Amino acid sequence: MDICITGYQNRVATLLETATELRLYSLEGLRVVRSGMTAMPTAGACILPTYLKSMGVEIVICGGLSKAVQDGFEALGIQVISWVKGPIEVVLTAYLEDKLDTMIMPGRTNRNAF
Amino acid sequence: MKRAGLPKNISLESVVDSVAEGIFTVDLDWNITFFNQAAAQITNISPVEAVGQKCWEVFASSLCDGACPMQPCLKNGKSVLNKSGFILGADGEKIPIGMSSSPLKDKDGVVIGGVESFRDLSSLHQLMLKVEERYSVEDIRTNNAHMIRMLQILPPIAQSTSTVLLLGESGTGKELFARAIHNQSMRKEKPFVAVNCGALPGNLLESELFGYKAGAFTDARKDKPGRLELAQGGTLFLDEIGDMPLPLQVKLLRVLQEKTYEPLGSVAPIQADVRFVAATNRDLETMVSEGTFRQDLFFRLNVVRIDIPPLRERTEDITLLTNHFIRQQNSLKGKNINAVSERVHHVLFQYDFPGNVRELENIIEYAFILCPGKMIEMAHLPEHLKPQIREQHTPCDYAIPTDAAGMAQHKHHAVLQALDKHNGNKSAAARELGISRDTIRRILKRHEAK
Numbered sequence: 001m002d003i004c005i006t007g008y009q010n011r012v013a014t015l016l017e018t019a020t021e022l023r024l025y026s027l028e029g030l031r032v033v034r035s036g037m038t039a040m041p042t043a044g045a046c047i048l049p050t051y052l053k054s055m056g057v058e059i060v061i062c063g064g065l066s067k068a069v070q071d072g073f074e075a076l077g078i079q080v081i082s083w084v085k086g087p088i089e090v091v092l093t094a095y096l097e098d099k100l101d102t103m104i105m106p107g108r109t110n111r112n113a114f
Numbered sequence: 115m116k117r118a119g120l121p122k123n124i125s126l127e128s129v130v131d132s133v134a135e136g137i138f139t140v141d142l143d144w145n146i147t148f149f150n151q152a153a154a155q156i157t158n159i160s161p162v163e164a165v166g167q168k169c170w171e172v173f174a175s176s177l178c179d180g181a182c183p184m185q186p187c188l189k190n191g192k193s194v195l196n197k198s199g200f201i202l203g204a205d206g207e208k209i210p211i212g213m214s215s216s217p218l219k220d221k222d223g224v225v226i227g228g229v230e231s232f233r234d235l236s237s238l239h240q241l242m243l244k245v246e247e248r249y250s251v252e253d254i255r256t257n258n259a260h261m262i263r264m265l266q267i268l269p270p271i272a273q274s275t276s277t278v279l280l281l282g283e284s285g286t287g288k289e290l291f292a293r294a295i296h297n298q299s300m301r302k303e304k305p306f307v308a309v310n311c312g313a314l315p316g317n318l319l320e321s322e323l324f325g326y327k328a329g330a331f332t333d334a335r336k337d338k339p340g341r342l343e344l345a346q347g348g349t350l351f352l353d354e355i356g357d358m359p360l361p362l363q364v365k366l367l368r369v370l371q372e373k374t375y376e377p378l379g380s381v382a383p384i385q386a387d388v389r390f391v392a393a394t395n396r397d398l399e400t401m402v403s404e405g406t407f408r409q410d411l412f413f414r415l416n417v418v419r420i421d422i423p424p425l426r427e428r429t430e431d432i433t434l435l436t437n438h439f440i441r442q443q444n445s446l447k448g449k450n451i452n453a454v455s456e457r458v459h460h461v462l463f464q465y466d467f468p469g470n471v472r473e474l475e476n477i478i479e480y481a482f483i484l485c486p487g488k489m490i491e492m493a494h495l496p497e498h499l500k501p502q503i504r505e506q507h508t509p510c511d512y513a514i515p516t517d518a519a520g521m522a523q524h525k526h527h528a529v530l531q532a533l534d535k536h537n538g539n540k541s542a543a544a545r546e547l548g549i550s551r552d553t554i555r556r557i558l559k560r561h562e563a564k
Contacts, residue, residue, distance in 0.1 A: 008179040008180070009179075013179050014170045014171070014174050014175070014178040014179050015174060015175075015176060015178070015179070015202060017176060018176055018178065018179035018180065019179070020179070020180070043269055043270075043273060043298075044269075046251050046252070046268075046269040046298070047269045047270065049266055050266055050267070050269075050270065063174065064174045064202040064206075065202070065206065066202060066206045066207070066208060066252055067205065067206030067207065067255075068206075068251060068252040068254075068255075068265065069252075070206055071256070071257070071262045071265070072262065072265065072266045074262075074541070075259060075262040075263050075266060076266065085168075085171045105171045105172070105174060106159060106163040106164060106167045106171060106172055107157070107158065107159030107160065107163045107164070107172070108159075109552075
């Protein structure tokens with residue numbers, strides 16, 4: 001399974017729209033077997049659902065995102081875990097250990113269940 | 115000289131808490147040290163939750179990553195004034211804000227943190243949007259699966275150079291789509307020019323589209339640029355293309371094929387660097403078979419075709435759009451209406467909306483004129499909605515239970531209906547009902563417990 005964490009300077013970008021990099025991880029069970037990084041497409045967040053779908057991404061972990069983009073991901077069957085904060089490596093570990101609920105920005109709730 | 119100051123029995127904190135602008139302070143490690151009541155109201159995050167957290171994790175604005183106005187304050191002691199951006203509400207709606215930052219210094223002048231003030235610019239933003247019509251894909255609000263899929267392909271379509279044909283009934287938002295395509299395209303800095311082909315007689319439409327040279331006809335005293343020239347480098351939106359007279363269709367076909375045209379009375383061709391977006395509420399294929407629309411022009415226009423469904427076929431958008439128009443009208447009219455009553459909600463759900471989204475917008479605007487309180491009631495709806503209710507439904511269709519048990523049953527029924535409609539998808543059902551997933555879970559759980 002492939003996941004993407006939208007980043008800014010080694011942490012999860014505050015908003016999906018302000019991310020500068022996309023960290024990509026291929027998982028086998030709870031093990032990362034491959035990782036990579038690509039830049040945010042210049043066309044912006046609107047194009048991200050189709051862009052990540054074409055890369056085979058199934059789960060996106062990000063900060064805040066607008067309803068329109070969230071709907072776009074859901075329409076393509078990509079699960080979104082939103083309002084996540086923290087350093088990317090810590091967030092990845094938390095995801096693998098099923099502890100992402102401890103990494104949610106204050107006052108927010110992830111709109112999708114973990 | 116006597117220094118102005120607060121009376122001893124008034125704290126600075128209570129003063130800062132009473133202002134309308136959101137204010138928060140941070141220390142040198144970007145941890146929030148103070149968060150006033152207005153900040154809590156705008157962000158929907160309480161001071162207790164905010165204090166001690168990193169400011170970007172609480173504030174979550176479009177400026178936090180890379181354009182933070184607090185950075186020059188903490189690094190160089192410089193103030194930053196009137197930057198604009200947006201924050202995201204919990205529902206994913208963008209809240210436009212304006213903000214300023216200043217350094218906080220101790221008595222020796224050493225920077226010990228920063229203070230940021232910000233204000234909600236939603237009203238101004240709504241007004242600007244109405245005036246400038248710079249709509250984006252995100253301004254097309256929908257919960258409808260077909261529309262969501264369509265919006266996904268809109269950005270790549272916008273980025274391409276292809277001609278787009280928008281089909282849909284009147285009031286479905288064809289011009290909104292056209293503007294969103296333009297504003298997402300490489301041509302967004304150039305003009306967006308709209309022409310309603312059904313609003314002008316053929317000869318006037320021709321001179322309006324292609325322009326004319328002085329002396330081309332009586333009264334043509336000086337050159338007049340056509341819409342094609344005005345749209346040079348940008349997008350020309352041909353609304354109601356199905357109403358264009360056949361002779362003019364031939365001329366338009368030539369522009370699409372050869373990218374050149376001649377204004378009336380001119381012999382020198384002009385290059386047309388224009389992207390065409392056409393729209394109609396008519397059935398062009400039938401018109402082609404009847405010979406009232408040129409087949410070759412239809413093929414030229416029908417490169418990328420977008421069918422916009424009528425509102426009656428996407429009832430899941432009625433709640434979303436109603437709430438959107440209420441927010442919009444609140445901003446424009448300075449009112450504070452929260453919602454529509456359950457009965458009005460039912461009426462809107464049953465109504466066919468022959469005028470589509472535009473009609474819903476008009477209904478809400480009308481209701482705003484009559485509604486003095488916080489809730490739009492039946493009495494505030496336009497008259498034409500009321501007879502329909504009497505004709506089509508028995509009173510018991512709209513009987514809203516008043517006792518707690520009846521209301522719980524009513525809510526449970528509504529949740530089950532929404533879940534059924536969305537194949538068990540709680541997020542979609544929650545969006546349709548305008549409630550959270552947690553509320554849906556609570557309603558279902560409460561019912562199971564009985």
